[in-house]
Amino acid sequence: MNLPAGGDRARYDRATAHLDAPLAIVDLAAFDANADDLVRRAGGKPIRVASKSVRCRALLERVLARPGFAGIMSYTLAESVWLARSGFEDVLLAYPSADRAGFAELTGDPKLAAAITVMVDDPAQLELIDRSRSGDGSQEVRVCLELDTALHLLGGRVRVGARRSPLRDPAGLAELARTVRARPGFRVVGIMGYEGHVAGVGDALAGRPLRSRAIRLMQAAARRELAARRAEAVRAVRAVVPDLEFVNGGGTGSVQQTAAEDSVTEIAAGSGLYVPRLFDNYTSFRGRPAALFAQPVVRRPGVGVVTVLGGGYPASGAAGTDRLPEPYLPQGLRYDPQEGAGEVQTPLLGSPADDLLIGDRVWFRHAKAGELCERFEALHLVEGDRVTATVPTYRGEGRTFL
DSSP states (O other): OOOOOHHHHHHHHHHTTTSOSSEEEEEHHHHHHHHHHHHHHHTTSOEEEEGGGTOOHHHHHHHHTSTTEEEEEESSHHHHHHHHHTTOOOEEEOSOOOOHHHHHHHHTOHHHHHHEEEEESSHHHHHHHHHHOOTTSOOOEEEEEEOOOOEEEGGGTEEESOOOOSOOSHHHHHHHHHHHHHSTTEEEEEEEEOOHHHHTSOSOOTTOHHHHHHHHHHHHHHHHHHHHHHHHHHHHHHHHOTTOOEEEEOOGGGHHHHHTOTTOOEEEEOHHHHOOGGGSSOSSOOOOOOEEEEEEEEEEEETTEEEEEOOOOOOSSSOSGGGSOEEEESTTOEEOTTTOSOSSEEEEESGGGGGOOTTOEEEEEOSSSGGGGGTOSEEEEEETTEEEEEEEOTGGGTOOOO
């Protein structure tokens, strides 16, 4: 687990003393150190930055300027178009889209068609793109095929992993590659497989040694099965598309394991830059919390209690306490179980509350990475004990893609 340094709270308070909370910061020293660690773990393979986990153009530009990073993995077609028009030249859309207006824009602009690769796992998606074409329809659409990475046990009766692509076996992936190749206006350029059950699930849960052990056993089995199946799938697709440009895999929690696969040419990662609370529980790496938000103390209801303004910023996924932000600094605060993290106010319990005055700050960590940026229009970039820049989030630029 990442334990907070006592000096960080004072440093963040000094850096933002001239600002009113609520506010969000990114500690640039931690952000850069996390970027360096991702590159080290990738072992020489380029890292494609998952924009969903950053949602700030200035920080995307910052990390892509560093050696070891190349390209963006986006999450909607509208975002992809916006980023490509902003100067990002290599954008892989990680999810299929039904955005007909976006496809019309993409197919009507040679620059966009060259910069953006779309995700396909079903011939019906090709039909939708063709019906959406604009202009003379001559722009070739770059296509990436997604391989389902889930681990199937007990003859397929038990599934471990996200429900994403229907393409599980190498033959099915190769068949779709042939379908795309035979269809005018499309070109297969890549394969993607996101092993979320390995990359996005912590294997060192505090106070749960048996479950942690079970997760490690599952992930070891999943890595072995997927490495063999992915290699076979890549061979099958390369037999159809010899000039395949990339094979993308991984995620923050499995960078070094996925990079070790010969069939993988690049790694996807993003959450490891901010290191939200869900990425504390890994044996494979230790990141530094880089993105935090502060809520002001506005009430002192009694001994051992303070109330901060707002703070109810749950993360996506299956509902649970692990999706709530973590009261981080000062250490020792916890939610009132009857109220939790509230929309307009959040009571916090614990002895540190008695040392907090009206107007003081409580620093929180979000459960997931980029979702924090949907709550704030700006990120204040902290270096040492100073804010050296303030940059807009996607929301601050008027962009809310999902």
